[in-house]
Amino acid sequence: MKVSVIGTGYVGLVTGACLAEVGHNVLCMDVDLKRIEILRMGEVPIYEPHLEGMIKRNVLEGRLAFTSKTEDCVSFSKVQMIAVGTPPGEDGSADLQYVIAVAKEIGRLTTDAKVIVNKSTVPVGTADLVFKTVKEQLKLRGLDIEVDVVSNPEFLKEGHAIEDFMRPERIIIGTESQNAVKIMKRLYAPFERNHDKMLIMDSRSAEFTKYAANAMLATRISFMNELSSLAEKVDADIEWVRKGIGSDSRIGYQFLYPGVGYGGSCFPKDVKALLHLGREKGVHLEVLSSVEKINKEQRNFFVNKIRRYFDQNLKNKKSQSGDLPLNPILTICGKRLVSISSRV
Ligand SMILES: NC(=O)c1ccc[n+]([C@@H]2O[C@H](COP(=O)([O-])OP(=O)(O)OC[C@H]3O[C@@H](n4cnc5c(N)ncnc54)[C@H](O)[C@@H]3O)[C@@H](O)[C@H]2O)c1
Numbered sequence: 357m358k359v360s361v362i363g364t365g366y367v368g369l370v371t372g373a374c375l376a377e378v379g380h381n382v383l384c385m386d387v388d389l390k391r392i393e394i395l396r397m398g399e400v401p402i403y404e405p406h407l408e409g410m411i412k413r414n415v416l417e418g419r420l421a422f423t424s425k426t427e428d429c430v431s432f433s434k435v436q437m438i439a440v441g442t443p444p445g446e447d448g449s450a451d452l453q454y455v456i457a458v459a460k461e462i463g464r465l466t467t468d469a470k471v472i473v474n475k476s477t478v479p480v481g482t483a484d485l486v487f488k489t490v491k492e493q494l495k496l497r498g499l500d501i502e503v504d505v506v507s508n509p510e511f512l513k514e515g516h517a518i519e520d521f522m523r524p525e526r527i528i529i530g531t532e533s534q535n536a537v538k539i540m541k542r543l544y545a546p547f548e549r550n551h552d553k554m555l556i557m558d559s560r561s562a563e564f565t566k567y568a569a570n571a572m573l574a575t576r577i578s579f580m581n582e583l584s585s586l587a588e589k590v591d592a593d594i595e596w597v598r599k600g601i602g603s604d605s606r607i608g609y610q611f612l613y614p615g616v617g618y619g620g621s622c623f624p625k626d627v628k629a630l631l632h633l634g635r636e637k638g639v640h641l642e643v644l645s646s647v648e649k650i651n652k653e654q655r656n657f658f659v660n661k662i663r664r665y666f667d668q669n670l671k672n673k674k675s676q677s678g679d680l681p682l683n684p685i686l687t688i689c690g691k692r693l694v695s696i697s698s699r700v
Contacts, residue, residue: 357381357542358433362458364391364422366402366517366621367475367510368439373407374521376414378546384422385429392424406518430465435539437473438486439510448628449636450479459486463493469502471536475510477566477626479633483507483530483559504536507559509566514620522547527554530562567633570626571644576611577618578650584614585657617654624651 357380361372364386372384386392394401398415400408414420423429430436440454455476462470472486483505490503507530512520524547529540537556548554557565584594594614602609618624627648634641666673 357435359383359435359437359543360385360429360432361437361439362386362426362429362461363438363440363454363476364388364395365439365441366404366514367512368437369395369400369402369411370404370407370512370517370521371437371439371475371510372420373410373414374518375543376420377410377522380419380543381433382414382420383429383432384420385426386422386424389424392422395422404515404517410518426461427465430462430470431467434469435471435473435543436462437475437508439475442476442478442625444625444628448632450477450625450629452478452482452485455482455486456489459489460493463490464497466490466494466501467499471504471506471533471539473506473508473540475508477509477570477622477629478507478563479567479629480560480563482563502535504531504533505559506531506533506536506540507562508540509562511566511569524553528562528565529554529556530559530565531556532558567626567630570623571630571647573611574618574623574627574651575643575647577613577615577623578647578654580612580614581617581654581657582650615654616658617651627651 359372359375359380359382361368361375361382361384364372364384368384368386372382376382384395391401395411398412400411411420438455438458440458442450442452442455445451455474455478459472462472470490472490474483474486487503487505490505494501494503507528509528509530510521511524511526527540527544527547529537529544531537531540541554544554580594580598583597587594587597598609598612598614601607602612627644631641631644631648634644663670
């Protein structure tokens with residue numbers, strides 16, 4: 357089956373490579389000319405275990421190609437996957453300008469029916485907005501072409517992305533169109549040979565699910581960070597507490613590590629976006645507000661701990677490797693932030 361992937365960043369590149377790996381014919385597009393040039397030269401702009409080999413193999417076997425031309429991408433296939441960034445705007449809401457720009461381009465260029473699959477993390481209601489945007493562009497050209505929109509959020513973890521994509525725990529398909537469901541079933545059939553992994557729901561619930569998942573994981577981290585402060589006061593070791601509760605199958609071990617708080621490209625922005633949605637709809641999200649507050653405070657907590665350890669004197673404190681002034685503490689504490697949380 358032919359698939360176009362628009363946006364060849366982390367998610368787009370992994371998606372394109374994995375879809376090609378299972379036999380689909382994939383054209384990945386990006387507006388970043390340099391990125392496309394690098395990929396065409398056989399290099400990979402990000403490090404992700406197994407990705408380079410997978411790209412090389414599929415390019416060589418003719419199932420994966422790269423372009424910077426939107427028109428080539430739009431005409432290539434019926435299925436158009438969107439995987440562009442959705443960075444936080446100033447008010448915390450997800451900035452949809454790149455998603456909408458892609459929708460406009462598809463509407464401006466397409467001459468036949470499309471199934472638009474959104475893999476970017478987007479606010480509830482974006483599928484409707486994408487549909488409206490494409491339809492408006494078509495109307496400007498006097499066309500009435502069939503357009504289906506699917507919300508198909510991505511759950512991969514950086515550093516584990518190939519494994520996550522190739523063996524997903526679930527595939528969320530959010531759409532109101534039965535035609536799109538049929539196409540998504542064909543697209544993802546190779547990933548659910550073992551058992552049925554597809555959860556088919558309406559597009560709004562699918563969009564919400566992605567934010568809810570990241571918010572839940574962020575909550576676990578802030579919860580453990582909060583408990584680590586108390587553990588320190590009562591001279592308990594949070595690392596033992598982590599193992600003690602993680603061994604409960606209702607709780608599990610993942611995302612229970614106390615430390616300097618969550619970071620990365622997704623959790624901070626997705627928590628912010630969900631809080632923004634709550635404010636917009638007049639629903640105060642008490643738990644999530646605290647999650648964000650604890651996360652911010654955790655950085656100060658960590659730095660203050662280091663200051664206390666060195667009697668407030670961090671002058672000339674450097675890591676063995678050179679210029680990271682706060683690093684010695686990591687070595688002293690057995691290289692584990694959890695130890696720092698509970699012991700220093
Ligand atoms: N990185 C992750 O771990 C991860 C995991 C799950 C979901 N997501 C979500 O997936 C989306 C993409 O994230 P990412 O990490 O791949 O971002 P990224 O910044 O790595 O990639 C986005 C790419 O889109 C390109 N782009 C922007 N506008 C374009 C346009 N009009 N046409 C074509 N290409 C365009 C950019 O040049 C860039 O290469 C985000 O919504 C993110 O929240 C990311």
